[in-house]
Amino acid sequence: MTATVTLRAPLSGVVLPLSQVPDPVFAGGMMGQGLAIEPLSSTLLAPCDGEISQLSSTGHAVALRAANGAEVLLHIGIDTVKLGGQGFAPRVRLGDRVRCGQPLVDIDIDSVAQRALSLITVVVVTNSDDMQLSSLASGAAGEMVQAGSSTLLDIRASGAQAGNSVAASGNSLGGQAVVAHESGLHARPAALLQHTARRFASHIDIGFGGKLASARSMVAIMGLGVGEGDTVSVHASGADAEAALAAMLAAVETRSEAGHAAAPLPASTLAARSDGKLGGVCAAPGLAVGTLVLLAEQDRTVPEHGTGVATELTALHGALAQVRGDIEADIALAGQRGARAESEIFGAHLALLDDPELSLAAERLIVDGSSAAHGYRSAIRAQSDVLLGLGNALLAERVGDLKDLERRVLDVLLGSAQGAPQLPAQAMVVADDLTPSQLTRLPRAQVAGLVLARGGASNHVAILARALGIPALVACGPAALQLPAGAEAVLDAGEGWLDAQPDAASLALARQQIAAHEARRLALREQSAGRALTRDGVHIEVAANVVNAAESRDAVLNGADGVGLLRTEFLFTERTDAPSSEEQRAACQAVLDALEGRPAIIRTLDAGGDKDVPYLPLPAEDNPALGLRGIRTSLAMPQVLDAQLSALLQLKPLSQLRILLPMVTDVADLLQVRQRIDELAAQLGLAERPQLGVMIEVPSAALLAAQLAEHADFLSIGTNDLTQYTLAMDRCHPALAARQDALHPAVLRLIALTVHGARQHGRWVGVCGALASDPLATPALVGLGVTELSVSPALVPEIKHRVRQLDAAACQELALTLQQQRSAAEVRAMLAAAANVVAQ
Template sequence: MPLPEQGAGIAAERVALAAALGKVRDQISSGIDSALRRGATAESDIFAAHLALLDDPELLAAAENDIAAGRGAGFGFRRAVRAQCAILAGLGNQLLAERVADLKDIERQVLVALYGEPEQGPELFDASILVAEDLAPSALTRLPRGKVAGIITAAGGASGHVAILARSLGIPALVACGPSALALEQGQTLVLDARAGLAHPRPGAADLAAARAEIEKLEARRRMMQASANAPAITVDGVAIEVAVNIANADDAREGVAHGADAVGLLRTEFLFIDRRDAPNQAEQTAAYQAVLDALDGRNAIIRTLDVGGDKDVPYLQLPPEPNPALGLRGIRTGFAYPDMLDTQLRALLAVKPLSRLRILVPMIADVGELIRLRERIEQLAGEMNLSERPQLGVMVEVPSAALLADQLAKHADFLSIGSNDLTQYTLAMDRCNATLAARIDSLHPGLLRLIAIAVDGAKQHGKWVGVCGAMASDPQAVPVLIGLGVAELSVSPRLVPEVKSLVRGLSRRHCEEEARRLLTLASPQAVRGRVTELWPGA
């Protein structure tokens, strides 16, 4: 996009840039809200990282310097972005170099906001393999999912946000293929095998026949898994593992049932509170929660109390600005800070029927005192409502102290549910919204596995079960490890339920237990994954 180098006046260019930044900030925030409502945690985390890049003070200061020198806002912003890109690309660190794509995505969005030149989307066939130098994460999320059969990029990397997003969307992708990828022609037939890391640019009749046969084989396997999805997931040595579903609303609940989910393992209630001017009242909340239970056809539902703060902003709460939101007011801490809002949600939950199918999950519990305080409040409210039943109450294990104190928490909780996304970031001291650390945040880190083992052992002392509702439960390589550590429930996205159930049915828990304890002695997540590949090559 050609840009005017000279500005129309310092004041005018400053106003224009501020307006463009505000517009893009609102767009990214809307993207985060939308992803949270759909339960797309990978997408929301990536957009949260983009929001941080947009507000980078060094980037804005460099653009401001160019504006002060008489240059145009767009010209200055592009120069500031490209200077940072050059620094990152020249550091010789692949992880940092891959953040260049995120910066260029921010640049593109700001320039479009400034000059009103939205990009034309690519022409797509019914089953297109999209080829590009690189893709902007924001552009990928706007593509019509039904028409994108695969992605090939010349640049990027396995830890880049496009690769992460493609995996979360279930789109086969090859990244960092080099300049030769750009020689592919519009409309040519191409065979892409992302699992093998290969693309055949000139397939013959035999190649196409083999590819179609493999696609049919995979589709037949998918149909087979779906056909048995409603059956329980029982290991070869007779241990039942509950495979539940992570959802955000009643529509997700129905999709989970259609895919064979045994229960709802996590209903995020944030979708009711975000993107609005005030908090939902009790009746609105009860109607939403009841709709979820009604959609489950007798199955149980774990509903998490509001988890905002950190990277999830609710403007009407007017939470104070924090230098490190992930360590500040979030989860149950926010609930205790706004007791009226917490009481409204608890009353709304206690009003659903039947309460025997409801399990309330509390986020960000750090010690047993917080849990006792909440249980006592639930008891008080239930008494005021003249209820004879009580729902089960669970603790979301997201901070290391909760895992280490699981034996204490399990005395007062009915179950524990490991939020592996947050537990991983707090254990490794790596912000999951930090783009430069994306490839190093691995839930199969031995330190995290040891914490999970401690949590499960602590819960067992009081006969309580432990589930996993974070992304780790959806990782095929993590499933045998979690079963081996004693996890009794895995909660995943709806479309993954049949696959996870099928995987569980091929495992022996006794074998998983024997090997999982050995994995705790390894020194790195790479070593763990390598050993898992040897033990369970199909995972």
């Protein structure tokens, strides 16, 4: 079978380049390479032999798969999906085999012309990355072609695609799925589908509304404008097409939440206010008083024309690589601080940066003579126009993420990146809009509040503002930019307003309310230094999860009883080689010194899975979460483990140290490490040994808790991983985030088993996972018999206060009932209802 297919004109008319199509998706080449025709005939013909792989329900678009695997999309008119099928009469069905010149769709030219934006019909090869397209064989842009006879393009499958065309055609599968993702295929679900597609060798497309998008392109997926409940088609071609199709259909049908969105204010609140205050949408609640500071956004001047294709392409690729490194560094730093929301947002930026559609669109513009800066900005803005034009508020809010990438890349290409602005103390920052990286670079200690003319309650800046605890008001309109700089203002983001001209009484009241909130926080902090005893005298140790000495000092200030988890991964990331034993010793000693005699649980390296340490020779794995992780990695690399254990054994005093082993599955792991500790201690001439504990993160460890407790000094439950492995849900899977709830009754039962097994040998059990930081869960954990909770430093006062309100006996009765519930939702509802009972 030949690898070359020739396309003939599907309509009579004038040939146009894609750049003249009045639609940025097609004009920017984001749907693939091809051309357009200004039609004069009224029947769309098949441009080649093939199989109908996509037929829109409205009849305005049809796609066929050629013998060499080329996916040819024929889109009649612009925005014709809005016609609801009027003016189009399809003459084929999905799956039909057609011959070149066969009628596909009859078009009522007059009717469509009167109601559509344009009649221009697009002919694109949506998988043109895998193909080589010739120039016009007969006729050029601006010339006439005759339907069924004039030759348009030669399409040749390149490389492996050509060699495998028969196999790919023989393994071409399709199916349909209803989109379950909340608010449709916006940024996070699109990134999820992209991530899924990249696991397979097959070519995968998603079809909707007459358009096809490569599943490997997050941008193209978002550009489809798919909403929740819409039905999409999925097509997979290749050796692993069956597995790819099944995975993609499951990814489409698995619900993920839009996530982190604050509820918008009623429309009446956003209307012009009669009290003179500026109204907006609450992005992050809170009350603040501060000085108005306006940040002006300047559109940078970029050279339109390049200095040579090779030079500009090299510049673009170098800038993308540098920005990729910068974003990866931001992700790593956010991870070290435990800033999960920030890490996830920059992870989505990384997926956008690596999106082939954006880079290809920029490259095509460079080939046409643009500079790298102009090409990349044009590609970004064309996609932004697409998202803004889809009529989907959530997708429109993703424009801020594209804008952030544009700013980062242009800073590298043009130099002279803008530094962080100088702010006064208690600055009320006002801007047209901010990107996530701009927000994270503001000096947090000086930002009292945030007021944006644009933005939305569910965009990434809003999510970050909530995570950072900055009161934020968005979508305030152009009036925000007219606020008097330097004036003192009151922001009540929760109520949706900013008062730029508060009188003395309003200022005094706001400051009084802020002071009362701060007083409560300080009162809890002052009380947190003492022991946390329940009302009936049960002592619960409240420790802190930290990553360095600075956080340890913060933990002490907040009244922590010690460090319940020091993650040593921070010593291994963001470098090209492993830290020496002495480097590790010095860093861990600093943590112990900061605790002023309090105990510290230091976990050995937990590498593997979603915790990547680039320079460690870890193999590529199909299921990283089930492969080399935690103690398995350390045992597989004894030199790494020995260096870390030697460093820990040299800490002083050893009585202050507790070593914790991650991802233990049975007693053999524990005994092997204990034996190595004894050998290293003997070499160092040490008679004393630190306490040694194991993390309960997998069901096997919980089930064997009694055996582990016989040889361990304590057990510490990592609820994040325990939930992942108990529910068989990848904790990094965005579509499953809403169902990853550690209060699932199955997880509670495993915690109960762990405590029961530990008590048989007089061992204590702690929880260092995220569940310990949830005040709603505190009665459940106390009732299950957990006696140590390790939380973020700032939450120590709140959790201690919560413990002191509880009656342990009542909590025990409640815990028995919680384990009998059917879901995490039922458990949470019962905990909320029982709040007063367990506190009496």
